[in-house]
Amino acid sequence: MKTVLVVAEYLNDKIAPITDELIASALEISAIINKEIKYAESKTSEVKVVHVKGLNTLASEQYKSALVSIIQELNPSFILMGHTSQGIDTAFGLAARLRCNCISSVNKVIEHKKKYLFGQGSKNDDNDKSDILFFRSIFKGKLNAVIKLENPDKMTLLTVQPGSFAPKEADIDIIEITLYASAANSHQIEYENIIEPQTKKSKLDQAKIIVSAGRGIEDQENIAYIERLAACFTGSAVGGSRPLIDMGWMPYHQQVGITGAVVSPELYIAVGISGSSQHIAGMKDSKFIVSINKDPNAAVFNLSDVCIVEDAVNFIKSYVETAEE
Numbered sequence: 121m122k123t124v125l126v127v128a129e130y131l132n133d134k135i136a137p138i139t140d141e142l143i144a145s146a147l148e149i150s151a152i153i154n155k156e157i158k159y160a161e162s163k164t165s166e167v168k169v170v171h172v173k174g175l176n177t178l179a180s181e182q183y184k185s186a187l188v189s190i191i192q193e194l195n196p197s198f199i200l201m202g203h204t205s206q207g208i209d210t211a212f213g214l215a216a217r218l219r220c221n222c223i224s225s226v227n228k229v230i231e232h233k234k235k236y237l238f239g240q241g242s243k244n245d246d247n248d249k250s251d252i253l254f255f256r257s258i259f260k261g262k263l264n265a266v267i268k269l270e271n272p273d274k275m276t277l278l279t280v281q282p283g284s285f286a287p288k289e290a291d292i293d294i295i296e297i298t299l300y301a302s303a304a305n306s307h308q309i310e311y312e313n314i315i316e317p318q319t320k321k322s323k324l325d326q327a328k329i330i331v332s333a334g335r336g337i338e339d340q341e342n343i344a345y346i347e348r349l350a351a352c353f354t355g356s357a358v359g360g361s362r363p364l365i366d367m368g369w370m371p372y373h374q375q376v377g378i379t380g381a382v383v384s385p386e387l388y389i390a391v392g393i394s395g396s397s398q399h400i401a402g403m404k405d406s407k408f409i410v411s412i413n414k415d416p417n418a419a420v421f422n423l424s425d426v427c428i429v430e431d432a433v434n435f436i437k438s439y440v441e442t443a444e445e
């Protein structure tokens with residue numbers, strides 16, 4: 121029986137939603153790697169969830185110290201953490217301490233049927249013991265990398281991309297293990313407090329039409345055209361991708377994506393947005409998607425109903441000026 125260990129994520133003492141997604145991905149992985157073992161034969165669950173309670177969630181040094189000992193004790197085949205700010209802060213240092221395999225930002229897992237083509241020169245022979253393949257997007261979502269473990273008997277730590285696995289009811293028992301602060305022995309980072317952002321209530325969740333700007337609008341001044349485009353429609357709101365918020369071009373409450381608002385308007389117009397998985401996770405349920413991008417291979421076009429390959433700034437300017445006339 122191979123164990124998959126999920127590290128539950130906490131935010132302000134509450135379990136973060138990514139934890140349910142990690143459990144869903146753990147169940148998929150377990151079904152693949154334990155397929156030879158019939159469930160009826162097994163009395164114990166192969167998916168375990170470790171809850172590190174009593175530590176502040178941002179102290180990654182303490183997290184790592186607390187987790188190393190419990191992981192070594194349980195000796196799981198896979199350890200799953202979120203590809204979130206907290207997970208990223210902890211996972212890679214943890215993998216280094218455990219000297220285990222590490223794959224980041226995983227968005228899909230499939231069974232390795234041995235016939236999967238890995239290109240010339242790759243090992244694809246009878247000695248290939250890997251029974252599972254991992255996917256992660258690269259080049260801003262334009263390509264998927266398929267990753268095979270060369271040493272599948274070694275422990276592997278994965279960070280899982282939020283929004284990739286739908287949370288689902290577990291049909292097996294989940295064992296919770298609780299650790300307390302005394303398990304940690306490193307205090308290199310002092311925790312003070314979490315400062316909540318000053319947010320205005322977003323109009324995004326009520327808007328029927330959302331016009332969102334990305335880095336492709338090139339200049340902060342061009343946000344005026346995005347606002348004028350949105351004003352052409354009643355019941356509209358303006359959103360943006362995270363870089364625009366990070367650059368201070370828009371307030372945080374206008375950010376669409378996994379770490380911003382998750383929206384599902386009737387119409388979503390993406391202007392100069394590449395279509396990273398983190399942005400897509402926030403708008404993929406929109407009923408109709410129009411995208412404007414000068415790159416014909418932009419990932420956002422993969423889920424768009426209308427794809428406009430144009431310079432976004434010129435296109436929006438002439439559209440707005442014509443519409444306003």
Ligand SMILES: Cc1cc2nc3c(=O)[nH]c(=O)nc-3n(C[C@H](O)[C@H](O)[C@H](O)COP(=O)(O)OP(=O)(O)OC[C@H]3O[C@@H](n4cnc5c(N)ncnc54)[C@H](O)[C@@H]3O)c2cc1C
Nearest residue numbers: 334335336361362377378379392393394398399414415432
């Ligand atoms: C943990 C984590 C959480 C994140 N959360 C979010 C989130 O919630 N929301 C979010 O949006 N991102 C989020 N990100 C960031 C995300 O990974 C991407 O970096 C971001 O979405 C890219 O924004 P963008 O598409 O505006 O910029 P880019 O990826 O730089 O794309 C710009 C696009 O504009 C096009 N372009 C350039 N010039 C023009 C032009 N003149 N005319 C037309 N097209 C043009 C380019 O071809 C390109 O496709 C997160 C990242 C991490 C690691």
